[in-house]
Amino acid sequence: MLVSDIKKIINQMDDREAMGLSMHSVDTRVPNLSNALLHIKKCNKHELVLTAESHELFEYRYAAGILLGLMGDPRTSTITPKMIEIPAGEVEIGININKAYEVFDRFNQLGVKKEWILKEVPKFTVMVKAFKVSKYLVTNENYYDFLLDTKYCELPSSWEFGIYPYLKSNHPVYSISDDAAISYTQWLSKKTGRFFRLPTEYEWEYAASGPAHYEYPWGNEYKPNLCNTLETGLYSSTPVGIFPKGNSPFGVSDMSGNVEEYVQDYYRPYPNGKAVIDDLGDIDEYRIARGGSFTRHHDLARTTRRHGRFSKDIYVMGFRLVEI
Secondary structure (H helix, E strand, O other): OOHHHHHHHHHHOOHHHHOOOOOOOOOOOOOOHHHHHHHHOOOOHHHHHHHHHHOOOHHHHHHHHHHHHHHOOOOOOOOOOOEEEEOOEEEEEOOOHHHHHHHHHHHHHHOOOHHHHHOOOOOEEEEEOOEEEEOOOOEHHHHHHHHHHHOOOOOOOOOHHHOOOHHHOOOEOOOOOHHHHHHHHHHHHHHHOOOEEOOOHHHHHHHHHOOOOOOEOOEOOOOHHHOEOHHHOOOOOOOOOOOHHHOOOOOOOOOOEOOEEEEEEEOOOOOOOOOOOOOOOOOOOOEEEEOOOOOOOHHHHOOOOOEEOOOOOOOOEEOOOEEO
């Protein structure tokens, strides 16, 4: 199938259809969420943080995240983001051609195109210097602080009528441009006297997959209860950090699912690899995005998957920080 044909199909496809949803109402209620809220409503912030990041039951973690968002989440300070140190190392990046065809066969039924996976080829090693990465994605509240301080003109399209969604203050900001994400990092750098930027592709993949180069941050088998992808059935962003068993080997949260993440690099073939033209390929240059989201199946949440922004609401783009 030609690239132009693929793009035409994607443009004509309704977002619900692309997500595999029927045209009927979908029940997105979390079972027992009301009971969980009742049980923890008198907890202080410290107790809520412990619940959000350690309770065995998802409904309690979700409830704690909701309350933290209303009370002011102490985990997600704009000026002092929680950073995790990633040591220098010789890092595996990408996959080999045999793995690419195995991945394609595994996800073909989800509509995955061979070209999408071939962008991950070939597998190679690269030396990555030590860096720090933010444990949490940049949140709506963080981005709102940026807007208030700078009067920056880009409002996330995910904010209904452009109004700050204070009920989702500790959810990741998404549906912004890469220019806005970079402007945020530049603002925070100037504000703090530190140096923040987007992660490179290699830094992101290392922080997500760890020294063992896992296919998902927690291991090589997909588990829907460890992240917020389409299979999880929430169909919405969630408070950051409430899937603790899905953290990467370094302890970085939400590197699979919730929202996709811009990285510093534009698409280029890997060393000794071939350029792959797919439905994003007719864009002159596009910034790579990583990590999958609540609107996409778990094929996109693999740590080696290379993606990018497409001009449809189903592509929900956010970001996290790296500090050098």
